[in-house]
Amino acid sequence: MPIKPIDKKMSFGSPKVYTFCLNCGEVISIRVKNPEMFRS
Structure with a gap:
């Protein structure tokens, strides 16, 4: 689910990008x- 700005109800938002380890599956960053x- 995309992250949406609180003050912009009709915004589609922005997708999240996950970086994770292929060996163990741990999420390194979001x-x-x-x-x-x-930005306003």
Whole structure:
């Protein structure tokens, strides 16, 4: 599910990008693909 700005009800949001270890499956990082959409 995308992350959506609180003040923009009709926004589609931005997808999350997960980086994880292929050996153990541990998630190394989670980031927002389009952080510019959250700037006012």
